[in-house]
Amino acid sequence: AQSVTQLGSHVSVSEGALVLLRCNYSSSVPPYLFWYVQYPNQGLQLLLKYTSAATLVKGINGFEAEFKKSETSFHLTKPSAHMSDAAEYFCAVSRMDSSYKLIFGSGTRLLVRP
Amino acid sequence: DTAVSQTPKYLVTQMGNDKSIKCEQNLGHDTMYWYKQDSKKFLKIMFSYNNKELIINETVPNRFSPKSPDKAHLNLHINSLELGDSAVYFCASSQELSAGGSSPLHFGNGTRLTVT
Numbered sequence: 001a002q003s004v005t006q007l008g009s010h011v012s013v014s015e016g017a018l019v020l021l022r023c024n025y026s027s028s029v030p031p032y033l034f035w036y037v038q039y040p041n042q043g044l045q046l047l048l049k050y051t052s053a054a055t056l057v058k059g060i061n062g063f064e065a066e067f068k069k070s071e072t073s074f075h076l077t078k079p080s081a082h083m084s085d086a087a088e089y090f091c092a093v094s095r096m097d098s099s100y101k102l103i104f105g106s107g108t109r110l111l112v113r114p
Numbered sequence: 115d116t117a118v119s120q121t122p123k124y125l126v127t128q129m130g131n132d133k134s135i136k137c138e139q140n141l142g143h144d145t146m147y148w149y150k151q152d153s154k155k156f157l158k159i160m161f162s163y164n165n166k167e168l169i170i171n172e173t174v175p176n177r178f179s180p181k182s183p184d185k186a187h188l189n190l191h192i193n194s195l196e197l198g199d200s201a202v203y204f205c206a207s208s209q210e211l212s213a214g215g216s217s218p219l220h221f222g223n224g225t226r227l228t229v230t
Contacts, residue, residue, distance in 0.1 A: 032216050043118070043204055043221030044157075051216040088155055094216075101170060102219060104157040 002027040002093045006105035014113045019063075019078040021108050023091030026072065031093045033074040034102070035065055038088040047089075050074060061085070086112045117141050120205050120222035127195055128230055135190045135225045137205030145169070146188040147219065148180060149204040157204070163188055195229045202226050 007022040025031055032051050036044040048059025055067040065076045074091060091105040118139045127133050139146060147170075148160040162170035163182045177193045188205060202224045208217040 034218060036219075038155075041223070043206075043223045044219070045221070046218040049216065049218055090157065101159060101162070107155045107157075109155075 002031065002103050004091050004093050004103055004105035006089075006091050006108050008108055009106065010109045010111065012111040012113060013081045015083055016080050019076070019081045019085065019110065021076040021089050021091075021110065023065075023074045023076065023105060024072050025074060025091070025093045027093055033065075033067060034092040034094075035059065035063070035074075035076050036090045036092060036104075037061075038090065038107075040087075044090060047076070081110075081112045083112050083114065086110055118205055118207055118220050118222040120203075120225050122225060123223065124226050124228075126228045126230065129195055129197060131195050132191070132193045133195060133227070134192070135203055135205075135227075137188045137190070137222060139186055139205075139207040139220070141207055141209075141220060143207035143209050143220070144185055145208045145210065145217075146182065146185070147206040147208075148188065148190050149206060149221075151202040151204060151224070153201070160203075161188075161190075192227075195227075197229050200227055200229045 003026045005024045034049045035047040038044045048057045050057050050067045058064045063078045088107045088109050090107045092102050094102045120137045145164045147162045149157050151157050160174045161180045166182045179191045182188045204224045205222040206219040208219050210217050
């Protein structure tokens with residue numbers, strides 16, 4: 001069965017600093033991997049997705065993630081944090097042979113200090 | 115234009131009552147979902163429908179009954195509400211169900227249900 005682990009329920013960075021949100025997955029078959037962002041009182045929005053093409057995936061708002069099969073990781077990064085990046089971030093996995101179930105990690109709250 | 119819209123946004127009710135949440139998507143997607151987000155922000159799938167057919171039913175109590183009158187709508191009816199049902203319920207849709215799995219989900223803004 002697939003699963004996703006997000007290390008760190010809270011991450012705090014200064015404005016302008018590097019953002020690194022960690023995600024490790026477990027899947028017996030090649031996965032599709034996603035990062036979603038949730039702003040307060042809103043639904044989740046897709047940031048980026050990995051679908052077995054390039055291992056470095058670029059998303060919206062300057063975020064990117066790198067798929068590393070050897071480490072079963074899909075960490076999310078952004079070179080320079082902005083105050084507007086403060087939100088909850090979710091990593092998610094689905095299987096390449098059944099698209100109907102998306103499994104979410106427990107989320108990481110990103111706090112950006114002025 | 116709101117792609118996935120849910121109503122109501124907030125729902126406060128007493129234990130034992132019956133309530134419904136409505137969801138509509140105008141993206142032309144074939145698949146719709148209900149997710150539950152608990153107080154710790156954990157998201158868990160409840161149901162999935164594809165072209166009005168129930169695909170996923172994830173060990174959800176029988177008090178929860180989804181209904182899909184057409185592929186653009188997926189409603190959630192909850193009978194005999196309990197305190198533990200308090201959560202945020204998200205409707206979502208995606209383009210395809212077929213093998214692939216790369217279709218992202220488009221979420222509504224959620225319905226915050228509070229049972230007192």
